[in-house]
Amino acid sequence: MSTKREDIIRQLAASLPDQRDVFGSGDIELQARAVLQFVIKPNSTTIPMQGLAVNMPDALTCPNCDVKREKPRSPYCGEHCREMAGFVRQFRSGIALGWIHEPEKQVALGQVLWHVLGGGRPLRVQIAPARARETALKRENGTCQSCGGPATTVDHIGSGCNRPINLRAVCETCCTDRAFGDPHVAEREGFHPMVSEISTRISSPVPLRCCDDAETWDWREFLKSRQKALILR
Secondary structure (H helix, E strand, C coil), X not given: CCCHHHHHHHHHHHHCCCHHHHCCCCCXXXXXXXXXXXXXXXXXXXXXXXXXXXXCCCCXXXXXXXXXXXXXXXXXXXXXXXXXXXXXXXXXXXXXXXXHHCHHHHHHHXXXXXXXXXXXXXXXXXXXXXXXXXXXXXXXXXXXCCCCCECCEEEECXXXXXXXXXXXXXXXXXXXXXXXXXXXXXXXXXXXXXXXXXXXXXXXXXXXXXXXXXXXXXXXXXXXXXXXHHHHC
């Protein structure tokens, strides 16, 4: 007998756009929603991930990946782990609170997931004002800031904000903001293991990491535990 959670995930998989129909053409928001199909596995059996538990892990490690992390300002070892954990929390909250079926929320989640998987922010590039694009290209004299060749487009530096200061001039080859579903992103090392881990964490009946649950995750308390551990070491 399936659980309510499994039913929700199955319904979600059936309602999301088919990647074969929308990747490479059509509405970019449909493409963003279709990205979620990468991590929706309605008929799979959740396999416990080694070393994960609902309880508080070692405070001197990143709560998302277990890499040693002793700096006191952020629980995570880097921005990628922060964004990945945030996506898992948001997705699990969407299932629990029922908003996971809302198309606009799916668009937002799909954008975050594609960025976490290494595809950048293609929707943000598309809606970047023409003036902001022109400013970024003109600032660099039309030169790609990655390879030095002719720049034909822009991508984002850090933040997804579309202000000119957050855009850089690049050529199509060097652009880090790849189209939703770009096969070159899926061919990168680490893509499929990451998809598998995220899928397992969002579909699990219980949060597998302390940072996976929006109701219980308290990063401030986590950092307090880290500070105490550093003092006692």
